[in-house]
Amino acid sequence: MSSKEDKDSQSLHPDSATTHRRRGSSIGKINVGDTGSPSFSTMHTSKVQRKKSEARILELSEESKSDAAIVKKIYVAFTELAYRHTWIVPFIVLALSLATFYLSSPESETHQFLAKLMIPSYKIEGTDQYGKGVNDFYFVGFYSIFFTFTREFFMCCILRPLGLYFGLKKEAKLKRFMEQTYVSCYNACSGPFGIWIMSKLPIWLFETTPIYETYPHFTHDIYFKIYYLGQAAFWVQQSIVLVLQLEKPRKDFYELVFHHIVTIALIWNSYRFHFTWMGLEIFITMDVSDFFLASSKSLNYVNFPYTGPYFLMFVFIWIYLRHYVNLKILYSVLTTFKTVGEWELNWETQQYKCYISQPIVFFLIAALQLVNIYWLFLIFRILWRYVSVDGGPQDERSDDESESDTESDESNEEESKKVQ
Known part of the structure; x- marks a missing residue:
């Protein structure tokens, strides 16, 4: 075909050249942590x-x-x-639970059960500290429903209109914008909250030695407990939705599932066996880096003029938090874990810093680091294409998805018009 025919073909099909180029490079290909999980409203x-x-x-x-x-x-x-409107069912569950809680007698079994779901348990009298127990599972379960409602309400009532306002007409791209913007909003709250909690502790600026000097950490104040169990609820909710997204898995679906499994295992083990200060540091590295990743994607969707420099800033933040800080923690598990603080296994005193827990902790953090290294490779690939090929980081989740998304756009757009 001649060059003139090529130009005529591109004028008749303006999206064809763009689509082909976009498959080569993509911020959206990197599904890091919770950013890989859709909401119910954005599922295929x-x-x-x-x-x-x-x-x-x-x-x-x-x-x-x-x-x-x-x-x-x-x-x-x-x-x-x-x-x-996928937020309606979880809203009804939450509304009925709250109404029953406030209308029932404080002495009734129903009220006391709902209190386990909604309010942190095990307040230690005369102190500002809270202990741990089985009621914490109820708390996590209830707030998983809360995060389901929050996520779906944001998607349907705030982020979809916002995406349409920015001119995102294709349903597939609009859904990805909604997913990433919600993630950035969540991490914009959880990240600073975690940093504030860390600032009040000896582990400020990711110090590792105090983790072992003061181990075990049996109790926490209410802010720490809400933050930790809230994070658990968020990740449980994300994992459930991720598993439900079986009809349209992304390119790194199995890596993402593995990441979620390891994260939940870290949350439970660190909470149950009192390594919560270490868990707090890892949470912060994930939340802050996820904020910059998700927001860079959202800015790219709306054609923000400084997406490139913002993405470059994200790369530095990612490397520092997800690799330098995490490797620093991992190194401390090999060294100060044994040499600083008590080293014994005692089930009665709940002293678990011993020869059994050390390899388990190391394996979980190392597994998380392996997934992060895989994603770092994708990040560098995008950065290389941005510098040498495309002239800017483009936006596709994966080669496999772009075609199927295009095929389903017409039917999804028709459905979205009905919803609006």
Whole structure:
């Protein structure tokens, strides 16, 4: 084909050249931590789901002559409403729980059970400290529902209109913008909160020796406990959604699942066996780096003019937090873990800093580091293409997804118009 024909072809299909170039380089390809998990509202919509929605709409348009038909219509209408607005069901669960809690007698079993779900347990009388126990599982479970509601409400009611305001018309790109912007909003809150908690402790600026000097950490103040269990709830919710996204896995889906498994294992083990100061440091490295990653993606979606320099700043922050600080913690597990503080296994006194816990802690952090190294490779590949090939970091999650996203755009856009 001649050069003139090439130009004519590109003028008839303006997206073709752009799409081809975008497959070579992508900020969106790096699915780091929670950024790889969609919400229910941004998951791929199958043909079966769309047909069911069309059938419900058709049923609602039919005339109802009996009371039973009207009741059935109400149920169908609610099902369709919940399908379009995914925040409604978790909102109802939360609202009913709160209403029951405040309206029930404080002495009743129902009220006391709901208190386990909503309020941190094991307050130590006469102090500002809280202990640990089985009720913490209830707390994590309830706030997993809370994060489901928060995420879906943001997606449907705030981030979708915001994306449309910025001119994101393609449904696939709009969904990715919603996912990454929510992640950056969450980390914009959790990151500074974690840093503030760390600033009040001897481990400020990621010191590692105090972790072992004062081990074990049986109790924490309410801010530390809420932060730690809140993080657990967030990651549990993300992991559930990630597993449910089986119909359209991303290119590094298995690495992402592995990352979530390791993270939850770190959360549970560090909390149960009193290594929470170490866990706090790792949380902060993840939250802060995830904020800059997710926000760089969001800025790229809306064609922010300084996406390149912002992405370069993210690379430095990522390397410092996800690699330097994490390797510093990993090195301390090999050295000061044994030499500083007590070194024994005593189940009665809950002293677990011993020959058993050392290799377990090392393995979990090392596993997390391996996944981070894999993502660092992707980051450097994007950075290289930005400097030498594309002239800017482009935006695709993976080669495999771009085509399927394009194919489903028309049906998804048609559905989104109905929702709006």
